[in-house]
Amino acid sequence: MLDSSTNVHQILENLQSEDSDAIRSGAFAAGDAGLEEALPYLCKHLTSENLGIQEAAEYALRKIRGARTVDAVLPLLRHDDAPIRNVAMDILREIGVDNMRALREWLHDEDPDVRIFVSDILGYTQDHLAVPLLGEVLLHDPEVNVRYQAAVSLGELGFPEAVDYLAKAMMEDEEWVQFAVVEALSRINDESTIRALVQVLPEVSPLVCSAIIDAIGSVGDLKTIPLLFKSLENVSVALRHKTVKAIVQILGGQSLSLLTPKLQERLRVYLLDALTDNDEDILMAALQGLSFMGDGEASQAVFDLACRLDPDQSPELYEATIRAIASIGYNDVIRDALTSGDELHIMIAMEACQLMGDHRPVEVIKSIFWDLGSELQRAGMAELSQLGTTEDIPFFKEVVARCDDPEILKSALIFFGNQHGCEDACTVAFSQLDHRYVDVQEMALEACINLHSPILNERFRERMNSDDDMQRLMAVYAMGRYSVTENLSEITDALEDQSPRVRQMAVEAFLNLGIEAERYLPRIIPRLFDENKDVRAAVVNLLGQIGTPSVMPHLMTALNDDNDWVRIRAVEALGLNKAIDAVPTLASMLEHSSPMLTFKIIEVLGKIGGNVAFSVLLSMMDHEDPEIQHAAAEAVAAIQAEQE
Numbered sequence: 001m002l003d004s005s006t007n008v009h010q011i012l013e014n015l016q017s018e019d020s021d022a023i024r025s026g027a028f029a030a031g032d033a034g035l036e037e038a039l040p041y042l043c044k045h046l047t048s049e050n051l052g053i054q055e056a057a058e059y060a061l062r063k064i065r066g067a068r069t070v071d072a073v074l075p076l077l078r079h080d081d082a083p084i085r086n087v088a089m090d091i092l093r094e095i096g097v098d099n100m101r102a103l104r105e106w107l108h109d110e111d112p113d114v115r116i117f118v119s120d121i122l123g124y125t126q127d128h129l130a131v132p133l134l135g136e137v138l139l140h141d142p143e144v145n146v147r148y149q150a151a152v153s154l155g156e157l158g159f160p161e162a163v164d165y166l167a168k169a170m171m172e173d174e175e176w177v178q179f180a181v182v183e184a185l186s187r188i189n190d191e192s193t194i195r196a197l198v199q200v201l202p203e204v205s206p207l208v209c210s211a212i213i214d215a216i217g218s219v220g221d222l223k224t225i226p227l228l229f230k231s232l233e234n235v236s237v238a239l240r241h242k243t244v245k246a247i248v249q250i251l252g253g254q255s256l257s258l259l260t261p262k263l264q265e266r267l268r269v270y271l272l273d274a275l276t277d278n279d280e281d282i283l284m285a286a287l288q289g290l291s292f293m294g295d296g297e298a299s300q301a302v303f304d305l306a307c308r309l310d311p312d313q314s315p316e317l318y319e320a321t322i323r324a325i326a327s328i329g330y331n332d333v334i335r336d337a338l339t340s341g342d343e344l345h346i347m348i349a350m351e352a353c354q355l356m357g358d359h360r361p362v363e364v365i366k367s368i369f370w371d372l373g374s375e376l377q378r379a380g381m382a383e384l385s386q387l388g389t390t391e392d393i394p395f396f397k398e399v400v401a402r403c404d405d406p407e408i409l410k411s412a413l414i415f416f417g418n419q420h421g422c423e424d425a426c427t428v429a430f431s432q433l434d435h436r437y438v439d440v441q442e443m444a445l446e447a448c449i450n451l452h453s454p455i456l457n458e459r460f461r462e463r464m465n466s467d468d469d470m471q472r473l474m475a476v477y478a479m480g481r482y483s484v485t486e487n488l489s490e491i492t493d494a495l496e497d498q499s500p501r502v503r504q505m506a507v508e509a510f511l512n513l514g515i516e517a518e519r520y521l522p523r524i525i526p527r528l529f530d531e532n533k534d535v536r537a538a539v540v541n542l543l544g545q546i547g548t549p550s551v552m553p554h555l556m557t558a559l560n561d562d563n564d565w566v567r568i569r570a571v572e573a574l575g576l577n578k579a580i581d582a583v584p585t586l587a588s589m590l591e592h593s594s595p596m597l598t599f600k601i602i603e604v605l606g607k608i609g610g611n612v613a614f615s616v617l618l619s620m621m622d623h624e625d626p627e628i629q630h631a632a633a634e635a636v637a638a639i640q641a642e643q644e
Contacts, residue, residue: 015041024056031060039072047084061091070099077117097125104133112143123153135165148180155184167196178208186215194221210242217246241274245285256292264293272301287320291327299333306348326355338364354383362387366395381411388415410443417447426453445474449481457482464490469499480509492523500532507538518546533563544573568600575604587616599631606635614639
């Protein structure tokens with residue numbers, strides 16, 4: 001607040017100045033002081049072409065607020081320039097509640113646009129006194145657009161006492177206003193809302209009736225269900241489809257199954273009819289409903305819809321049809337589609353079967369498999385891999401023996417990888433480790449690991465004697481996944497392997513032990529000086545995961561590596577473990593590091609934190625490189641956030 005008349009005088013003098021900086025200064029001061037004497041000048045400056053002055057005036061008017069401010073700003077609603085009117089509107093939306101009396105008077109302005117503006121402002125007041133004011137406008141204003149805005153604003157307020165006004169307007173006003181009334185009622189969360197919407201259904205046009213049904217569906221009141229069912233037989237097809245959608249919206253999927261058998265059968269008929277609609281929302285609702293209460297007829301209807309759809313053009317709707325078919329379940333429709341010889345029908349049926357988790361389609365798919373094209377074979381094998389059982393092993397063995405398609409083989413290997421305790425599965429999976437396609441090899445390896453067979457573990461041990469680097473590589477990987485401790489001899493021997501990839505894999509095998517890998521550090525640390533950078537980087541990653549005090553000296557050693565990527569991994573590992581003792585060394589590296597390493601050190605200093613790191617980062621904010629400045633600022637912010 002101002003402490004002297006001199007200050008008031010100075011502010012008013014600034015507001016009357018020709019200097020834009022003085023005006024802006026005076027406006028901000030007037031706002032902060034709540035100086036109502038400045039209101040005429042501030043309203044004048046609100047119309048300035050200088051945006052800085054305009055913004056300052058707007059700030060001040062919002063700060064001063066009060067009835068006098070509302071009175072001062074209201075005349076600007078008549079301004080010739082739309083931007084000025086919009087600014088005035090924004091101000092009054094915030095402060096209009098301070099002078100409801102003035103807003104009431106302006107509701108009777110001769111200019112209908114002004115009455116629209118004031119009606120809009122009243123919707124933002126969140127004052128119950130606005131309801132009767134807007135209600136009178138809604139029922140009695142001669143201009144339809146004014147009444148429309150009054151309805152919208154009553155919806156914005158959301159007060160239940162507005163319902164009576166809205167319901168009366170619904171019965172008496174023209175269609176344009178009725179749409180706004182429906183929207184307003186749907187936004188008022190009160191029991192009287194539904195009653196008002198329901199009561200007018202027989203009295204309004206089909207278009208308004210459609211909007212009401214949409215509103216009822218969005219409100220989601222169970223009490224409307226009997227009425228909606230009652231209306232199904234006496235409305236147009238389009239409206240019936242909307243009503244069905246609303247019923248599904250309100251009840252949801254699970255509750256549909258709680259309807260009486262008679263109601264279910266009645267609704268099912270209408271749901272099937274709704275599948276002929278072109279509205280995607282209606283189709284989605286119909287599919288949702290049929291998913292829970294569909295039968296063979298419904299399955300066929302949904303299947304036919306799926307056949308008509310382009311998955312690329314309507315992906316969500318197509319997926320919904322597949323889910324609905326799957327939810328209804330396996331039946332003659334699906335079986336007949338699988339054996340139809342029609343590629344589209346077979347694909348749709350397979351996609352649905354894959355979601356069912358039902359073993360019944362397996363025999364049918366197996367019977368047609370060798371007659372299918374490659375794409376359908378892939379889809380069929382993907383399904384069979386999920387649904388097949390041990391009884392199907394002979395078929396899968398035949399597939400592996402006869403097929404050379406990598407996608408089919410990978411699916412078959414997924415199946416074999418799930419056949420725990422099956423010797424045939426072990427044999428087949430292991431046999432594919434030398435397949436000519438690398439992705440098949442990888443899937444075979446994962447299948448072998450998933451089987452977790454002592455027999456396979458022994459075979460992997462034997463592979464360590466192979467002259468083939470890839471065989472030894474896969475063997476180390478598998479034994480590490482099986483058990484590092486049980487295969488410790490082979491894995492530690494692999495640390496000395498002639499192949500750098502095998503040595504790297506041996507180091508990475510110890511990652512499977514977590515912190516327990518610390519006990520094997522004497523065997524691992526020598527690889528920190530390996531001739532291959534990837535092996536050294538793997539050791540650094542392992543040390544970072546272990547994260548005990550014993551590994552920190554080794555990570556500090558890695559900071560002197562001659563390869564940037566190894567040093568970066570060491571920096572990351574120190575940051576991961578918040579190694580505060582490493583901060584001075586990291587700070588000293590900033591002077592002679594590559595840009596890539598510099599950015600990483602800055603980032604890690606922000607993670608570690610502490611006074612030293614904070615000071616170092618502050619100094620980097622004056623760096624000649626703006627990108628380094630930015631990185632340092634972000635790291636400083638990270639430290640500050642950690643302290644809060």
